[in-house]
Each structure stands twice: as structure tokens, then as C-alpha cells.
Amino acid sequence: MRCEGTYTPCLLPIEEIIEETRDIKTFRIRRPEDFVYLPGQFAEIFVPGVGEAPFSISSSPTNPTFLEFSIKRIGSVTQALHRLNPGDTIGLRGPYGKGFPLEELLGKNLLFVGGGIGLAPLRSLINYVLSPEHRESFGEVFVLYGARTPGDLVFRWEFPSWEKRKDLTLCLTVDEGDTSWSGRVGLVPNVLQEVFTRSCANWVGIVCGPPIMIKFTIKALREMGFEARRIITTLEMKMKCGLGKCGRCNIGPYYVCQDGPVFSYEMLVTMPEEY
Amino acid sequence: MRLSYEGRLVSYEEFLRWLQASKAFATEIVLSRFNIALPSLPTPKSLLLPQREELYHFLWGKREWKVIPLPPASEKVLLLLAPCEAKAVVHVLDEVFLKNAPPDSSYVVRRENLTLLVVGCTFFEATCFCTRVGGHPLSWEGGNCFALPLPFGVYLEGEGPEGRALEPLEKEELEKLVERLAKEALKPLPEKTPEYLYSAFEREVWEEVAWGCLNCGACTFLCPTCFCFDLALEGKLRGAMVRTWDSCMFPKFTLHASSHNPRANPLQRVRQRVLHKFSYFPLRKGKFGCVGCGRCVLACPVNWDIREAVERVVSCAL
Amino acid sequence: MTLREGARKLLEEKSVQGVLGYKRGSLPFRTRPYLFRNPQEVEELVFTPFCGTNLARYLLRLPGDFGKVAVVAKGCDSRALTVLVREHQLKRENLYILGVHCPGMVDWRKLAQWKDLKESEVAFEEGTILIRGVPHPLSSFLEASCKRCRYRSPLEYDILLGAEASPFPFEDHLAALWRLPKEKRWEFFAQELSRCIRCYACRNACPMCYCKECFAESHKPLFIHPSPTLRDNFVFHLGRAMHLAGRCVECGACERACPLGIPIATLFLAVAEIVREHFAFEAGASVEAPAPFVTYREDDPNAFIL
Numbered sequence: 001m002r003c004e005g006t007y008t009p010c011l012l013p014i015e016e017i018i019e020e021t022r023d024i025k026t027f028r029i030r031r032p033e034d035f036v037y038l039p040g041q042f043a044e045i046f047v048p049g050v051g052e053a054p055f056s057i058s059s060s061p062t063n064p065t066f067l068e069f070s071i072k073r074i075g076s077v078t079q080a081l082h083r084l085n086p087g088d089t090i091g092l093r094g095p096y097g098k099g100f101p102l103e104e105l106l107g108k109n110l111l112f113v114g115g116g117i118g119l120a121p122l123r124s125l126i127n128y129v130l131s132p133e134h135r136e137s138f139g140e141v142f143v144l145y146g147a148r149t150p151g152d153l154v155f156r157w158e159f160p161s162w163e164k165r166k167d168l169t170l171c172l173t174v175d176e177g178d179t180s181w182s183g184r185v186g187l188v189p190n191v192l193q194e195v196f197t198r199s200c201a202n203w204v205g206i207v208c209g210p211p212i213m214i215k216f217t218i219k220a221l222r223e224m225g226f227e228a229r230r231i232i233t234t235l236e237m238k239m240k241c242g243l244g245k246c247g248r249c250n251i252g253p254y255y256v257c258q259d260g261p262v263f264s265y266e267m268l269v270t271m272p273e274e275y
Numbered sequence: 276m277r278l279s280y281e282g283r284l285v286s287y288e289e290f291l292r293w294l295q296a297s298k299a300f301a302t303e304i305v306l307s308r309f310n311i312a313l314p315s316l317p318t319p320k321s322l323l324l325p326q327r328e329e330l331y332h333f334l335w336g337k338r339e340w341k342v343i344p345l346p347p348a349s350e351k352v353l354l355l356l357a358p359c360e361a362k363a364v365v366h367v368l369d370e371v372f373l374k375n376a377p378p379d380s381s382y383v384v385r386r387e388n389l390t391l392l393v394v395g396c397t398f399f400e401a402t403c404f405c406t407r408v409g410g411h412p413l414s415w416e417g418g419n420c421f422a423l424p425l426p427f428g429v430y431l432e433g434e435g436p437e438g439r440a441l442e443p444l445e446k447e448e449l450e451k452l453v454e455r456l457a458k459e460a461l462k463p464l465p466e467k468t469p470e471y472l473y474s475a476f477e478r479e480v481w482e483e484v485a486w487g488c489l490n491c492g493a494c495t496f497l498c499p500t501c502f503c504f505d506l507a508l509e510g511k512l513r514g515a516m517v518r519t520w521d522s523c524m525f526p527k528f529t530l531h532a533s534s535h536n537p538r539a540n541p542l543q544r545v546r547q548r549v550l551h552k553f554s555y556f557p558l559r560k561g562k563f564g565c566v567g568c569g570r571c572v573l574a575c576p577v578n579w580d581i582r583e584a585v586e587r588v589v590s591c592a593l
Numbered sequence: 594m595t596l597r598e599g600a601r602k603l604l605e606e607k608s609v610q611g612v613l614g615y616k617r618g619s620l621p622f623r624t625r626p627y628l629f630r631n632p633q634e635v636e637e638l639v640f641t642p643f644c645g646t647n648l649a650r651y652l653l654r655l656p657g658d659f660g661k662v663a664v665v666a667k668g669c670d671s672r673a674l675t676v677l678v679r680e681h682q683l684k685r686e687n688l689y690i691l692g693v694h695c696p697g698m699v700d701w702r703k704l705a706q707w708k709d710l711k712e713s714e715v716a717f718e719e720g721t722i723l724i725r726g727v728p729h730p731l732s733s734f735l736e737a738s739c740k741r742c743r744y745r746s747p748l749e750y751d752i753l754l755g756a757e758a759s760p761f762p763f764e765d766h767l768a769a770l771w772r773l774p775k776e777k778r779w780e781f782f783a784q785e786l787s788r789c790i791r792c793y794a795c796r797n798a799c800p801m802c803y804c805k806e807c808f809a810e811s812h813k814p815l816f817i818h819p820s821p822t823l824r825d826n827f828v829f830h831l832g833r834a835m836h837l838a839g840r841c842v843e844c845g846a847c848e849r850a851c852p853l854g855i856p857i858a859t860l861f862l863a864v865a866e867i868v869r870e871h872f873a874f875e876a877g878a879s880v881e882a883p884a885p886f887v888t889y890r891e892d893d894p895n896a897f898i899l
Contacts, residue, residue: 005344006380007506007516008331048333048340049511053532075532076813089340091333211535237537238529240506244375246521247503248528250547251537252473253555258375272476274547275537317790317853326790327820401620487625489650491794493852507819519820522792527810541654576798576850577646578618578625 009046009091016086020154024117025082026070037061039125040234040262043094044242050080054239058120060127070120070154096242097261100125108204109139113217115188115209116147119154121234122208146173146188150181171195189216200225207233218265231265235275251275278413280446282431283438290429293436301355305394309424318499319360323368323385326520334513347381353390358414359405359566361393363499365417366562371502393418397452399459402569404582406460410567469557471592472550480591485545488579492522494571500564523547549584596754597638599691603663604632609689613651614665615644621712622701626651645698647846649673649800652683661687667695669844671747672877673800676840682803692750696758697739719759732761738845738858740764748878767863785855786830791821795857798850801840808832834864839885841865842877
């Protein structure tokens with residue numbers, strides 16, 4: 001997207017806000033024509049008078065009209081975002097980073113494993129794969145998604161459209177159920193080994209969630225026979241510029257903002273454990 | 276780029292006249308060796324990456340927000356700097372802000388306006404270690420011109436005032452100087468230093484190495500290659516996005532909003548500083564991220580010495 | 594007994610886990626803090642007029658279960674230890690204070706004008722410093738805080754070692770500043786603080802700055818912007834001065850640490866002077882004297898206290 005000055009955001013109005021959970025909202029913005037991106041990339045969102053922070057894009061690039069960001073209320077920028085209403089203005093610059101390695105995923109079966117807000121970047125790729133123009137380029141799709149409680153599951157409004165499809169298996173789980181919940185209860189890595197019983201040949205595992213969930217999910221995938229290069233995850237680090245210049249998001253010699261945020265597990269094991 | 280011996284000789288007076296005609300600055304290293312009345316800079320990066328820079332203004336006006344990009348304030352400047360400092364600009368800052376796409380728009384303008392006058396060194400100070408990291412006291416790689424103060428005048432190469440050719444005796448002097456420097460020069464670090472250090476990431480030796488460091492930012496702020504910055508907003512209803520130097524030594528440098536901090540402990544931050552310069556940057560770009568100017572060694576309140584740290588860890592990894 | 598002998602004995606007897614002292618640095622005239630863990634290392638322990646770093650700072654970083662540690666302490670270091678014990682940052686029973694008489698700390702930067710000066714070319718005699726055989730008055734080479742030091746020998750110690758140092762004149766460089774009109778004083782500080790790059794070396798070298806999160810780096814609330822404007826530099830240094838009122842031990846660690854040579858200790862010494870004048874209190878000078886800002890007395894003589 002073209003703006004004057006490397007770090008200057010373009011101002012855009014919020015079209016719609018979807019309340020996902022008690023602390024997560026999805027912000028829908030009209031997509032600028034020159035905002036060309038891939039699933040897995042992120043952008044910097046600027047809240048005037050408050051600050052700027054990086055967020056992964058949760059909409060699919062196949063959606064020509066909207067950009068979506070699903071944002072959890074954690075710090076000052078996200079708190080300010082949550083106070084905004086449709087029609088309010090935010091600044092946007094990006095897209096940044098490398099997205100999912102689409103070339104490598106062509107023809108593969110895709111196992112998505114998400115935890116909490118970690119489904120956001122995965123959703124971008126899931127909807128990309130499900131779109132009519134790309135569906136044939138990929139094999140089966142299996143989505144395992146978990147959150148702490150049923151109330152913490154995001155994109156529940158979209159699940160019916162996924163569940164309807166024959167070419168996608170959706171499996172939901174929560175750490176802790178409640179009276180409204182008749183689904184599965186259990187931690188994602190454990191549930192994964194229960195529900196995904198197929199041979200892992202030609203499957204790629206794509207994982208995103210809280211660090212501890214990623215760690216144990218990768219362990220589970222490895223035990224299930226997934227090769228290191230067939231496990232993909234996306235990482236989070238403190239970022240400012242998004243362009244490999246401000247120097248804080250490195251893990252060893254790699255900048256998460258530029259070389260990532262998507263990394264294969266094969267790559268991850270060569271990196272120092274400092275994230 | 277090394278001395279060609281084909282340069283020219285100008286008198287000190289003529290040289291000074293030329294400097295005075297340009298808007299010239301000099302780094303403190305150069306000023307301490309060369310007694311010229313020029314405004315001084317603590318580190319050359321203060322010209323290219325000012326410690327405080329307003330990138331854009333924002334304001335709330337008539338029911339909507341406005342963002343006003345600010346073109347960088349910049350004018351043509353001649354900077355006198357030591358060979359190591361010139362290398363910091365060409366090898367590190369240019370690499371990050373020009374070559375690493377997209378280029379940084381304000382850096383581009385300031386860099387274009389900057390003429391680098393490299394002033395050669397005729398001696399090594401106790402803090403100098405340029406030759407350990409691939410530099411040379413008489414190299415002017417990436418510079419626009421080169422000056423070397425000699426007893427009989429200023430030897431010049433590249434842009435600058437006209438002069439006369441060197442007399443044979445003067446040329447001999449120059450050759451002698453080159454010879455002496457070659458003799459005094461420290462040996463380069465082992466070629467595989469970046470790999471050795473990387474492989475020693477988890478070694479216990481870091482405990483010992485990091486011990487005395489106070490975790491202040493004196494070294495990183497004065498370092499000519501340290502480029503890390505923060506983007507921090509100023510103001511509420513009107514204000515600016517300000518770019519300012521930041522330091523990997525500071526605990527909040529990597530603090531996530533979730534309060535997770537991958538480099539929460541001082542040891543990790545010291546290791547980051549050493550490895551960024553001597554391992555991560557070289558692994559990416561094929562050259563050290565340290566130019567051996569010795570500023571950090573001199574500036575450190577407790578004499579924490581990065582030279583010793585690198586040697587200690589490399590010796591462990593070998 | 595010399596300092597080395599004392600330190601060695603403690604380590605040999607295993608009565609301490611380590612001796613925090615100084616060893617020679619990598620540059621002439623520079624020393625660095627070091628934790629000596631075994632008696633063989635003690636050969637490297639030095640105490641020279643270049644051992645300005647306040648070691649109390651380093652005690653705060655030892656792990657909680659470290660056990661007993663010996664620490665080399667000049668007058669100002671011992672004052673810092675006393676304050677830190679009173680503020681419950683250190684346990685007195687875990688400290689063994691190796692008191693040393695301070696000869697006055699020399700500013701190594703002032704020796705830079707002699708090119709390639711070696712340590713062997715500098716000697717100290719009563720009140721003078723001999724540089725390449727030429728005597729100069731020692732006082733003009735001393736650090737600002739040392740010139741007006743009242744307690745060169747430690748006030749609190751377990752053993753006092755080494756020879757008593759020769760006296761030098763008390764020189765109050767603050768007096769001249771006090772005499773200036775307010776605007777001139779402001780101008781002085783404004784000029785000096787405009788150079789500050791906020792590397793926080795002064796704060797990190799200060800034995801009294803042990804806050805887990807410094808107000809200067811707090812994001813919520815944000816007190817000062819991370820970029821060094823004169824205004825925010827003032828807020829930072831004045832904020833620190835307020836935090837240090839009645840706590841500053843006048844060691845000059847801040848000024849020594851400043852990479853730009855800003856005479857920052859002036860500010861803190863001035864605050865210490867005000868506290869001395871109004872509360873008859875000197876931080877760390879006495880183990881018992883009540884600290885002014887944590888003491889309430891109904892009969893407080895100061896009219897501004899209700």
C-alpha cells in the first residue's frame with residue numbers, strides 16, 4: 001500500500017466491528033485497492049493519540065472488499081481499539097512479513113491447529129484455500145480449534161459455513177466446558193492425537209496459538225509422524241517498524257517481521273530459544 | 276578501497292579553507308586527533324538517524340483525524356569521520372536503511388545529502404580494533420574522499436581541493452606509515468567467528484561474560500552501527516510519531532503487551548548485543564556489524580569490554 | 594594486613610562466598626568490579642585511585658541465596674550499604690565490609706591529554722599526582738563528588754584495612770553555583786541536560802536506584818517520552834533527584850558513569866546539601882538517625898509541615 005513516508009499510515013474508517021468474545025473483536029475495514037497481501041502477513045494498525053501495534057490479517061486475500069483484523073484486548077493500543085466504533089478512523093500500513101509458503105502447500109492436505117486468538121492468521125489461509133478459485137489446488141482440510149472456554153472461541157459465526165462443507169472437517173474443543181457446551185473438552189494437543197487418526201503422509205500441520213500450546217502441539221505432531229518441514233507455525237515478537245529495521249523482533253539472525261512471522265518447524269529448531 | 280598513493284598533497288591552510296566553505300561536521304574521534312574548529316558529533320549516526328525524529332504529525336480536526344507526513348529536514352553536509360566510522364555508515368546503516376527493502380524514506384534523503392570525508396588514522400589507540408573486524412586505518416571504502424594528516428601537509432584522494440603530487444621523499448614517508456600500521460595492526464578475528472558464536476549461544480560462559488555489565492545504553496547509543504529504534508507516539512489530540520534510538524540493553528526493548536519478555540534477563544540482553552554484531556548480522560550480510568571503533572569500550576562506566584567478550588566466547592566454542 | 598591478605602583470608606576460611614572488589618580493566622587507569630570466588634584470584638584484587646564504581650550496586654544483583662559476601666568499601670560505598678540495609682535491600686548479616694581508606698578518586702578522563710600515558714608513569718604523593726615525574730595538585734584531578742567528600746573512610750565496616758590516606762582540601766564547587774541567580778542556575782542545568790542522551794548509565798550505576806521498574810521507562814502511565822527532549826530530560830533527572838533526596842550518598846557514581854561527561858552529580862549533591870541543611874541528615878552516615886522522608890514527628894520544627 002502506498003503512503004508518503006516509510007512509516008506513515010493511511011487513515012481508513014472502520015466499517016464494522018464484530019464482538020467475538022468478551023475480549024476479542026474483529027474489525028472490518030474497506031480494503032484499499034493497492035493493499036495486496038498473502039495469508040499469514042500482518043499490518044501495523046495506528047490508533048491516533050494512542051499508538052501503533054502489529055496485527056495479523058484474519059481475512060483472506062480472496063476477499064476483495066474487506067480487510068479483517070481480530071484483536072484481543074491486552075495492551076494500550078488494543079484497549080483503545082476496543083473502545084472504537086464503526087465509522088471511527090484507524091491508520092494502516094503494510095502488509096508486512098512473509099505469509100504462508102503457498103507454493104509448498106499446493107496439492108497438500110492441510111491440518112490447521114489453532115488455539116484462542118491464534119485462529120486469526122489461520123483463518124486467512126483457511127478461507128483462501130476454501131475459495132472457489134483455489135480450492136482445487138489443495139487437498140483435504142482439517143481444522144482443530146480450541147479455546148479456554150466456549151465463550152473464548154472466535155469466528156463462531158463463520159463455523160456453520162465451514163461445517164456445511166464436505167471438504168472440511170472442523171473439530172472444536174475447550175479446556176473447560178460449561179452448561180451450554182456439548183462439544184469436546186480437552187487441551188488441543190491431547191485432542192489432536194484423539195481426533196486426527198489418519199496417516200500423516202501428504203499432510204502439513206499449520207499451528208498457531210499461545211506459545212505453550214504451540215510447543216505441545218508441535219510435540220504431538222512430531223509424535224504422530226509429521227516431518228519437521230511439514231510443520232508450520234507463526235510467531236509473535238515485539239515489533240515496531242515491521243520492516244526489519246528497528247531491530248527488536250529478531251530470534252537469532254532472523255527477523256520475525258521480515259523473515260517470518262511464518263516459520264517451519266525445521267527452521268525453528270535451528271533458531272535459539274529466545275521467543 | 277585502500278590508499279592508491281596517487282593522491283595529492285594540500286597545505287593545512289588550504290584544507291581548512293575548503294572545510295570552512297562547506298557545512299562540515301566532525302566526529303569526536305576525528306576532532307580529538309585533528310585540531311579543527313568544527314561542530315562535533317558524538318557518533319556519525321546522529322546525522323543519519325537522529326536520536327529524535329518526528330516522522331509524521333497527526334491531529335484531530337473538524338470531526339476527523341488527519342495524518343501529515345513530514346519530509347526529513349536535511350541539508351548538504353560534509354562529515355569528517357574515521358575509517359571505522361565510515362564503514363559503519365556504508366556497511367551497516369546503508370545495509371539496513373537503504374538496501375534492505377523498502378528503503379527508509381528519510382534516511383535516503385539524509386544519506387544523499389551526506390558527503391563522507393574519511394580521515395585516515397596514523398596510529399592505533401588503546402581502544403581501537405578495526406583490523407580485528409576487517410577494517411583498516413587507511414581504508415576509505417564507501418567514502419567520497421580521503422584525507423590523511425601528515426607532517427608536511429594533508430594527503431588527499433577523491434573529491435576536494437586541488438593540490439600537488441607527492442615528492443618521492445614524501446611518498447616514502449607515506450609508505451613507511453603504511454608499513455608501521457601493518458606491523459601494529461591486530462590480527463583479524465577467525466573467519467568462522469559468527470558461526471562459533473552462534474554455536475555457543477547456550478554456553479554457560481555467558482554468565483561470566485555478562486557479569487559486570489550494568490545494562491545501561493551508553494555503549495549502544497554511542498555505537499556508530501547500533502541502529503535499533505523505537506517508534507513512540509507523542510500527544511493525544513495532536514502530536515507526532517517520533518522515531519528515537521532504542522537499546523537492546525533496556526529491559527522493555529522486547530517486552531510484549533502480554534508482559535511476556537523473551538529477553539527479560541540481563542544476560543540475554545548482553546548476549547543479544549554481542550551476537551547481533553558478531554554473529555547475526557554477519558550471518559545475514561557477510562560482514563561484521565561492529566567496526567572496531569572502540570567507542571563502547573571507552574564509554575562503558577564499568578569498562579565492560581566487547582573485545583574480551585567475543586574472544587572469551589569464541590575460545591570456548593573452538 | 595593488606596586488602597589482598599584480608600580478602601584471601603576470608604575466602605580461604607570460607608567465611609564468605611565471594612569478595613566483591615575491583616580488578617584492573619582493559620584500558621590504562623580503568624578498573625572494573627569483580628566478584629572474587631577463590632583465593633587464587635585475589636592476586637588480581639586492586640584498590641587504586643581509579644576504583645570509583647560504587648560496588649553496592651552489584652550486591653543488589655547477587656542471587657538471593659548467595660550467602661555471605663565480603664565487599665570492598667570506601668566511605669561512600671559504606672554509606673550506600675548502610676542505606677540499602679536500612680531499606681531492606683541487603684541483610685547486614687550477609688555482608689562482610691572490608692573497609693578501605695579512600696585516597697580520593699581520580700577522573701581518568703582528565704589524564705587523556707597525556708598521550709599514551711602508562712599506569713607506571715603516574716604516581717601519587719601527599720596531595721599531588723606525579724605524571725611522568727611532573728607534580729600536579731591532586732585536587733584538580735579528583736572527581737567532583739570526591740572534592741567535597743566528608744567521609745573518605747568508611748563509617749560502617751567489619752574490618753578496616755590499608756593505610757590511612759593523606760588529606761586533601763575540601764573544595765565546595767557547589768557554593769559557586771548556589772551564589773548564581775536562579776535563572777543562571779536554570780540555564781546551567783538546561784545547557785548540560787540538553788546534551789543528555791538518556792542512556793540511563795547514571796541511573797544504572799547509582800547504588801540507590803533499585804526500582805524494579807523505573808518511572809522513566811514506565812509505559813503505563815507514561816511519565817516521559819523515550820526521546821530525549823530537554824523537557825523530558827529535566828523530568829527524568831529531577832524525578833531521580835526527588836527519589837534520591839535523603840538517600841543519595843554523594844558517591845558521584847552517576848557522574849562517573851556519564852559517557853558524555855555531564856556534571857550530573859551536581860544536581861544530586863545539591864539535593865543532599867539541602868537535606869543536610871534542613872534535616873541535619875546525611876544518608877548512610879549513621880545506622881540509627883531517622884531518615885527524613887520516612888519519619889514523622891509531631892514536634893517537627895519546620896513550619897511547612899502541618
